[in-house]
Amino acid sequence: MINVSVYRRPIFAAAMYAQQPRILTVENMNPNVKKMEYAVRGPLVIRAVNIEKEIANGTKKPFKSVIKANIGDAHAMGQRPITFFREVLACVTFPPLMQTGQFPKDVIDHAKTILNDCGGCSVGSYSQSVGVNIIRKHVAEFISRRDDISSDPENILLCGGASDGIRNILKLFVNKNSTVKTGVMVPIPQYPLYSATIEEYNLGLVGYYLDEQKNWGITLNELERALTESKKEFDVRVLCIINPGNPTGQVLSKENIKEIIRFAHNHKLFILADEVYQDNIYGDGCKFHSFRKIMSEMGQPHSEIEIASFYSVSKGYMGECGLRGGYVEVVNMDKDVFAHLKKMCSAKLCSTVIGQIAMDCAVNPPKQGDPSYELWFEEKTNTIKSLKERAMLVQKVYDSIKGISCNPIQGAMYAFPQIMLPEKAILKAKALNQEADFFYAMQLLESCGVCVVPGSGFGQKPGTYHFRTTILPQLPLMKEMMERFTAFHEKFMQEFS
Amino acid sequence: MINVSVYRRPIFAAAMYAQQPRILTVENMNPNVKKMEYAVRGPLVIRAVNIEKEIANGTKKPFKSVIKANIGDAHAMGQRPITFFREVLACVTFPPLMQTGQFPKDVIDHAKTILNDCGGCSVGSYSQSVGVNIIRKHVAEFISRRDDISSDPENILLCGGASDGIRNILKLFVNKNSTVKTGVMVPIPQYPLYSATIEEYNLGLVGYYLDEQKNWGITLNELERALTESKKEFDVRVLCIINPGNPTGQVLSKENIKEIIRFAHNHKLFILADEVYQDNIYGDGCKFHSFRKIMSEMGQPHSEIEIASFYSVSKGYMGECGLRGGYVEVVNMDKDVFAHLKKMCSAKLCSTVIGQIAMDCAVNPPKQGDPSYELWFEEKTNTIKSLKERAMLVQKVYDSIKGISCNPIQGAMYAFPQIMLPEKAILKAKALNQEADFFYAMQLLESCGVCVVPGSGFGQKPGTYHFRTTILPQLPLMKEMMERFTAFHEKFMQEFS
Numbered sequence: 001m002i003n004v005s006v007y008r009r010p011i012f013a014a015a016m017y018a019q020q021p022r023i024l025t026v027e028n029m030n031p032n033v034k035k036m037e038y039a040v041r042g043p044l045v046i047r048a049v050n051i052e053k054e055i056a057n058g059t060k061k062p063f064k065s066v067i068k069a070n071i072g073d074a075h076a077m078g079q080r081p082i083t084f085f086r087e088v089l090a091c092v093t094f095p096p097l098m099q100t101g102q103f104p105k106d107v108i109d110h111a112k113t114i115l116n117d118c119g120g121c122s123v124g125s126y127s128q129s130v131g132v133n134i135i136r137k138h139v140a141e142f143i144s145r146r147d148d149i150s151s152d153p154e155n156i157l158l159c160g161g162a163s164d165g166i167r168n169i170l171k172l173f174v175n176k177n178s179t180v181k182t183g184v185m186v187p188i189p190q191y192p193l194y195s196a197t198i199e200e201y202n203l204g205l206v207g208y209y210l211d212e213q214k215n216w217g218i219t220l221n222e223l224e225r226a227l228t229e230s231k232k233e234f235d236v237r238v239l240c241i242i243n244p245g246n247p248t249g250q251v252l253s254k255e256n257i258k259e260i261i262r263f264a265h266n267h268k269l270f271i272l273a274d275e276v277y278q279d280n281i282y283g284d285g286c287k288f289h290s291f292r293k294i295m296s297e298m299g300q301p302h303s304e305i306e307i308a309s310f311y312s313v314s315k316g317y318m319g320e321c322g323l324r325g326g327y328v329e330v331v332n333m334d335k336d337v338f339a340h341l342k343k344m345c346s347a348k349l350c351s352t353v354i355g356q357i358a359m360d361c362a363v364n365p366p367k368q369g370d371p372s373y374e375l376w377f378e379e380k381t382n383t384i385k386s387l388k389e390r391a392m393l394v395q396k397v398y399d400s401i402k403g404i405s406c407n408p409i410q411g412a413m414y415a416f417p418q419i420m421l422p423e424k425a426i427l428k429a430k431a432l433n434q435e436a437d438f439f440y441a442m443q444l445l446e447s448c449g450v451c452v453v454p455g456s457g458f459g460q461k462p463g464t465y466h467f468r469t470t471i472l473p474q475l476p477l478m479k480e481m482m483e484r485f486t487a488f489h490e491k492f493m494q495e496f497s
Numbered sequence: 498m499i500n501v502s503v504y505r506r507p508i509f510a511a512a513m514y515a516q517q518p519r520i521l522t523v524e525n526m527n528p529n530v531k532k533m534e535y536a537v538r539g540p541l542v543i544r545a546v547n548i549e550k551e552i553a554n555g556t557k558k559p560f561k562s563v564i565k566a567n568i569g570d571a572h573a574m575g576q577r578p579i580t581f582f583r584e585v586l587a588c589v590t591f592p593p594l595m596q597t598g599q600f601p602k603d604v605i606d607h608a609k610t611i612l613n614d615c616g617g618c619s620v621g622s623y624s625q626s627v628g629v630n631i632i633r634k635h636v637a638e639f640i641s642r643r644d645d646i647s648s649d650p651e652n653i654l655l656c657g658g659a660s661d662g663i664r665n666i667l668k669l670f671v672n673k674n675s676t677v678k679t680g681v682m683v684p685i686p687q688y689p690l691y692s693a694t695i696e697e698y699n700l701g702l703v704g705y706y707l708d709e710q711k712n713w714g715i716t717l718n719e720l721e722r723a724l725t726e727s728k729k730e731f732d733v734r735v736l737c738i739i740n741p742g743n744p745t746g747q748v749l750s751k752e753n754i755k756e757i758i759r760f761a762h763n764h765k766l767f768i769l770a771d772e773v774y775q776d777n778i779y780g781d782g783c784k785f786h787s788f789r790k791i792m793s794e795m796g797q798p799h800s801e802i803e804i805a806s807f808y809s810v811s812k813g814y815m816g817e818c819g820l821r822g823g824y825v826e827v828v829n830m831d832k833d834v835f836a837h838l839k840k841m842c843s844a845k846l847c848s849t850v851i852g853q854i855a856m857d858c859a860v861n862p863p864k865q866g867d868p869s870y871e872l873w874f875e876e877k878t879n880t881i882k883s884l885k886e887r888a889m890l891v892q893k894v895y896d897s898i899k900g901i902s903c904n905p906i907q908g909a910m911y912a913f914p915q916i917m918l919p920e921k922a923i924l925k926a927k928a929l930n931q932e933a934d935f936f937y938a939m940q941l942l943e944s945c946g947v948c949v950v951p952g953s954g955f956g957q958k959p960g961t962y963h964f965r966t967t968i969l970p971q972l973p974l975m976k977e978m979m980e981r982f983t984a985f986h987e988k989f990m991q992e993f994s
Contacts, residue, residue, distance in 0.1 A: 022831040023734055023767045023803050029834050030671040033841050049625075073623045076616025090591035093851075094583040100599070119573025124817040126570045128546075160657060160821075163845055174527040176699060196844040202673060237520055270520045306520050320621040322850035324657075334519040337526050344530050347693040348660055352849040353819035354590075 036199045037192065037457070044441055045070055048451040063449035067481045069469040070451045072246070072413045074319030077472035079383065082318050084376045085361040088114075089323075092123050092357055104371035110364070114357055123353045129346035131158025131327075132353065135360045139327050142363035147293035157328050157342070158359060160351040161321075162276045162312040165328035167197050169272060169308045172341060173238055174201045183234025185226060185269070187218070189416060189458035189466070191246045204234035207459055212418065215407045216248035218256060223263050239269040241291065244277040244411030247458050247468035249391075251286040251410040257294045261302050273309040276326075279316035282388040283410030292331060306332045313358040315413065317383040325355030325362075387413070390471040390478055397482045403493055413472060416455065419465045425496035437465040443492060448484040532696045534689065534954070541938055542567055545948040560946035564978045566966040567948045569743075569910045571816025574969040576880065579815050581873040582858045585611075586820075589620050589854055601868035607861070611854055620850045626843035628655025628824075629850065632857045636824050639860035644790035654825050654839070655856060657848040658818075659773045659809040662825035664694050666769060666805045669838060670735055671698045680731025682723060682766070684715070686913060686955035686963070688743045701731035704956055709915065712904045713745035715753060720760050736766040738788065741774040741908030744955050744965035746888075748783040748907040754791045758799050770806040773823075776813035779885040780907030789828060803829045810855045812910065814880040822852030822859075884910070887968040887975050894979045900990050910969060913952070916962045922993035934962040940989060945981040 026034065048066050055061055068076070075081065084107065091098050091111035098108045117134040119125030130136065136156040143151035159165035173182040181204040186194045188207035198205045208226035210216040218241070227236055241260060243252045252260075264271050273291040281288055296303050313325040330338060365380075366372040391409040398406035398417040406417035421436050429439035437454035444450050455466030473481055523531065545563050552558055565573070572578065581604065588595050588608035595605045614631040616622030627633065633653040640648035656662035670679040678701040683691045685704035695702045705723035707713040715738070724733055738757060740749045749757075761768050770788040778785055793800050810822035827835060862877075863869040888906040895903035895914040903914035918933050926936035934951035941947050952963030970978055 022829075022834075023765050024669060024834050025831055026833045026837070028672060028734075029669050029837065031673055032671070033669060033837050036837075036841060036844060071623065073616060074621075075619035076622035078617055081619060081621050086591045090587045090594060093590060094587035097587060097594075102597070118819070119570060120575055122572035122578060122819070124571075124578050124815075124819045125573035126568065126818045160849065161846065167845075172521060172526050172530060174529070175525060176528055193844060200841070200844070237525075268520050318621075321623045322615070322619070322621050322847070324847075324849040332519075334522055336523045337519075337521050340523070340526065340530050340533075344533060344697070347533060347690060347697070348664075349658065350819070350821075352657065352821040352852055354851045355849055 032200050032202050036196045042453070042457060044438070044445060044451060044453065047442070048445060051445070051449065061449065062447065063484065066445070066449045066451055067473055067477060067484070068451045069473060069481065070453050072315060072470055072472065073321050074315075074413075074472050075321070077470070078474040078477070079319050079472065080379070081320065082361075082376065082379050082383075084366055084372045084379075085318055085320065085358055087372075088361050089354060089357060093354070095121075106366055106370040106372050110361070114360060118353065123357065125353070127158075127350045127353050127356060129348070129350050130342055131156070131351065132356050132360075135356050135363075136327075138360050138364040139329070143290075143292070143329060147290050147296070149293060149296045151292075151329060155330050155333075157330065157345060158351055158356045159326045159328060159345075160324040160355060161314055162274065162310040162326040162328075163193050164324075164351065165308075165310050165326050166193060166272065166274065168341065168345065169328065169330075170197050170201060170203065170238070171344070172337065173203060173270075175235075180235045181233075182238065183230050183236035184238040184240060185223070185236060186240045187242060187245070187248075189247050189455065189460055189468075190240075191242060191274070192457055194240055195459070204230070204236075206230040206234060206236055209461060210245070210248055210250070212407065212461075212464075215410070216245055216250040216416075218252065218260060220259050220263060223260070227267060237268070237270055238272060239264050240272040240274065242274040243291075244280060244288070246274075246277065246412050247414045247416045247453075249407070249409040249412045249414055249416065251281055251283055251288065254289050254294060257289055257291060258298065261291065261295055261298060261305065265302050265305055271305060271307040273307060275309055276312040276315045277412040278311065279384065280387060280413060281411045282384075282391045283408060286410045288411070292329065304332055306334075308333075311359075311362075313355065313362050316362065317380045317387075318358070318362055319383075320358050323355045323358045324352050325357075325359040326351075327359055386475070387471060390473075390475065391415075393475075393478060394469065394471050394482070397486070401486060401489055404489065409471065413470050414468050415471060416458070416466050416468050418455075419467065421465045422493065422496040425492070428496065437467060440465065440492065441467055444485070444488050447491075448488045450481055450484050450488070529697050529699050533693045534696070539950070539954060541935070541942060541948060541950065544939070545942060548942070548946065558946065559944065560981065563942070563946045563948055564970055564974060564981070565948045566970060566978065567950050569812060569967055569969065570818050571812075571910075571969050572818070574967070575971040575974070576816050576969065577876070578817065579858075579873065579876050579880075581863060581869045581876075582815055582817065582855055584869075585858050586851060586854060590851070592618075603863055603867040603869050607858070611857060615850065620854065622850070624655075624847045624850050624853060626845070626847050627839055628653070628848065629853050629857075632853050632860075633824075635857055635861040636826070640787075640789070640826060644787050644793070646790060646793045648789075648826065652827050652830075654827065654842060655848055655853045656823045656825060656842075657821040657852060658811055659771065659807040659823040659825075660690050661821075661848065662805075662807050662823050663690060663769065663771065665838065665842065666825065666827075667694050667698060667700065667735070668841070669834065670700060670767075672732075677732045678730075679735065680727050680733035681735040681737060682720070682733060683737045684739060684742070684745075686744050686952065686957055686965075687737075688739060688771070689954055691737055692956070701727070701733075703727040703731060703733055706958055707742070707745055707747070709904065709958075709961075712907070713742055713747040713913070715749065715757060717756050717760060720757070724764060734765070734767055735769060736761050737769040737771065739771040740788075741777060741785070743771075743774065743909050744911045744913045744950075746904070746906040746909045746911055746913065748778055748780055748785065751786050751791060754786055754788060755795060758788065758792055758795060758802065762799050762802055768802060768804040770804060772806050773809040773812045774909040775808065776881065777884060777910060778908045779881075779888045780905060783907045785908070789826065801829055803831075805830075808856075808859075810852065810859050813859065814877045814884075815855070815859055816880075817855050820852045820855045821849055822854075822856040823848075824856055883972070884968060887970075887972065888912075890972075890975060891966065891968050891979070894983070898983060898986055901986065906968065910967050911965050912968060913955075913963050913965050915952075916964065918962045919990065919993040922989070925993065934964060937962065937989065938964050941982070941985050944988075945985045947978055947981050947985070 314321040
């Protein structure tokens with residue numbers, strides 16, 4: 001017979017609990033936060049972290065470590081920081097280092113220039129909400145140099161990574177007084193920051209499909225279709241473009257960008273140009289063209305389109321994700337709206353000054369002849385070269401596997417291969433109440449310790465299945481990953497064919 | 498006769514402009530962002546920055562520089578960074594420094610411990626969205642030591658300053674499905690982050706007045722009044738407490754905290770304990786008591802109240818505002834709501850790793866016997882001592898001026914003196930369509946270059962007028978500020994009496 005007395009305390013506690021219902025519950029909490037999804041850090045990644053803990057605690061697994069190819073986090077996958085950036089950051093955080101003679105003159109000059117523009121010459125002071133003035137100036141000079149157009153420092157807002165900037169701009173479009181939601185056009189597949197933020201802000205997601213047959217290109221027909229079909233439901237006012245593409249790795253041609261700009265003008269759309277991967281170009285003949293530059297070249301009326309463009313220190317050759325530095329350049333925005341935007345930023349005080357300074361290093365790197373130039377150039381070139389090698393390797397291996405097809409990776413940091421899943425696997429997933437590509441990716445993780453993100457987290461054409469993998473593991477690990485993957489895939493296909 | 502032809506181009510441009518109405522306008526933008534106000538960085542501060550530019554450009558003014566006493570930005574006002582913090586930050590940003598022999602062993606150990614828990618041993622990697630694990634552990638240990646209770650690292654979220662954490666928690670209470678807004682009780686006067694965020698999120702502000710006669714104390718009667726009167730309009734579910742008070746500088750007694758906790762329990766309120774000034778205690782016999790500790794001491798049912806408490810590296814003795822480091826400890830939150838909160842954080846990737854490491858230095862400083870201990874202790878003690886001296890000086894001077902009364906500054910970094918404005922000044926302000934204390938503060942700025950924030954930016958009882966000034970200018974500048982102020986005030990009172 002069960003001894004009831006030992007249960008008395010838990011029952012009592014449960015009764016107490018019943019008398020103390022929670023004030024904040026899943027039922028009464030913010031419904032938009034509930035709906036949000038963020039696959040890049042979703043259930044698969046949580047499971048990956050748990051598997052790592054299991055391995056650390058001695059649990060036997062058929063692999064010795066988890067390879068995390070789920071997130072564009074270069075340093076975590078072994079990429080080395082750029083010396084110039086870190087030397088400048090060391091000097092600004094601990095200025096006595098500038099007197100020890102151990103750092104080159106240009107590093108010290110750089111650090112001093114910035115500190116002179118910080119309150120009390122300390123990175124511990126708040127900057128203006130829009131950022132440290134001299135850094136905004138350097139950003140504008142960078143854009144002017146890059147695009148051969150004039151950029152106004154007053155239009156630059158420094159922010160805590162591009163995500164922060166994108167969220168700030170999208171927030172302006174929330175229109176609670178209206179019964180019709182503002183529609184935001186985003187590519188499908190897309191980076192889930194967009195879908196998550198659109199959910200959180202109660203905006204309307206208007207997906208336009210990238211054309212997988214045309215190397216994930218953007219076609220006018222599809223933009224028109226997506227817009228027309230959503231007009232009944234939403235007041236569509238924003239067009240987001242990710243170039244180079246995340247998760248799809250395409251680099252838009254100048255002609256394509258012109259078409260898109262004409263489309264935006266014809267339909268009165270505000271352009272959000274997510275250009276954080278502008279340094280990550282690998283494809284032969286591919287070149288990064290900023291929307292801002294092409295708009296400007298097209299002249300009136302296209303040069304008057306409202307646009308916000310984004311850059312970040314998290315990507316490129318520097319990969320400084322943890323520092324949280326980014327900027328948004330806002331062009332042609334109504335000046336009163338812009339004043340409200342700046343006021344809204346001020347309630348968050350300022351973005352991290354260290355992140356801002358990392359951005360300064362990115363937009364104002366050593367010049368030829370400076371003592372740091374050669375090392376900086378070598379590190380930069382080698383990093384991009386190595387990323388390119390890995391991009392080529394990954395695409396080649398995936399595309400050679402039966403049941404997988406993978407477009408060329410022209411830019412950014414990801415491959416987005418399609419998996420031809422057998423019917424049996426799809427049914428099995430359904431029975432488990434899972435998306436079929438989630439099921440596939442979870443099997444991959446459990447059986448061989450490779451963590452990728454299922455395509456359903458980014459969106460894809462119904463009936464197609466993909467996953468996103470980064471190209472960031474260093475070459476030996478990357479080769480191991482491809483071996484583990486190939487073995488898994490063959491076994492999976494056998495099991496479910 | 499005017500030559501019309503020269504005007505042709507501007508007219509053409511204007512016509513073009515008319516054909517190109519903006520997509521995003523003040524009329525159709527987010528109405529909540531429009532309504533937001535943030536006085537600490539409002540029109541007065543914008544004017545102060547412009548005056549500084551005018552002085553730099555050679556404009557003659559009756560003063561040689563603007564003294565900015567508007568914002569709690571210690572380093573900008575000359576406070577020196579704490580060496581230990583900056584040495585650790587230098588080592589984590591540029592690890593080769595750890596091999597040069599120039600830093601003490603405990604600094605290096607500290608840096609290594611953290612780097613070992615960062616992806617790829619780099620501060621350039623994303624941390625988990627909730628923060629670097631070892632730092633969350635150190636935060637929990639800090640709370641356990643401080644309060645003699647057990648704190649769970651799983652309940653700690655690292656965030657970009659306390660503001661970021663407060664905004665994340667308040668966001669959970671947005672309830673768009675309901676026709677009744679969630680009411681949030683905030684002290685009046687309050688720190689405008691609360692009113693601004695409440696506007697931005699479309700929540701309901703329920704102000705409870707602090708009692709100026711009782712040194713800005715919180716009384717039960719007033720809490721009951723505020724709650725009762727707002728119940729018709731709002732579903733009141735949150736009680737914000739700022740202790741030590743900003744802008745009012747009071748430190749709550751243990752008994753007072755117990756009363757407030759009972760009130761929260763009786764009325765089913767989630768407590769937001771803004772405790773960022775916990776290190777800034779100056780008043781004789783005053784002591785910081787955390788809400789979490791008192792709740793826990795009171796036992797059931799009060800120990801089961803849902804609470805979020807906040808700390809920051811921006812205040813205290815370190816004053817590292819620009820680094821953006823903070824934490825929130827969440828206790829008794831429904832576990833599914835907590836999972837949604839963590840998911841929401843993940844869409845913002847992570848807070849700055851450098852800010853997180855600064856928080857680590859704050860919660861895990863050198864221990865007695867460590868090579869850095871003596872210097873750290875000396876710097877910490879001297880900083881707090883100096884702040885205390887300035888708190889005493891400021892209060893004494895203000896309170897001795899005719900037409901001004903100022904409560905003792907028991908803690909935090911501000912004085913909030915009351916000005917007995919003459920009727921004539923109030924009428925003059927009205928004629929200018931300004932708040933009377935805004936008018937007063939603007940005159941103060943224009944005529945003697947002292948920048949403070951009018952009380953209307955924080956809220957105050959109708960018919961009373963105040964301003965907030967920080968106690969942060971270093972002693973010589975502080976003395977100059979008090980002299981400038983006293984001269985201005987006498988002249989102002991003469992002019993309008």
